[in-house]
């Protein structure tokens with residue numbers, strides 16, 4: 001006697017076009033912010049003045065990704 005195996009249910013989620021646009025916009029904004037903080041923020045050109053805290057915080061990620069640093 002074999003036990004019937006339940007098939008996993010698969011659902012597709014459809015988002016309205018407005019929700020997709022908002023999700024795309026937020027993803028692009030977050031990506032650009034991450035790109036700025038990891039790749040551009042150098043302390044002297046920082047949006048937050050001559051503070052190097054953000055640069056030092058993402059310093060290892062900067063080297064790991066391969067951005068030129070020092």
Ligand SMILES: [Zn+2]
Pocket residue numbers: 059063069070
């Ligand atoms: Zn470095």
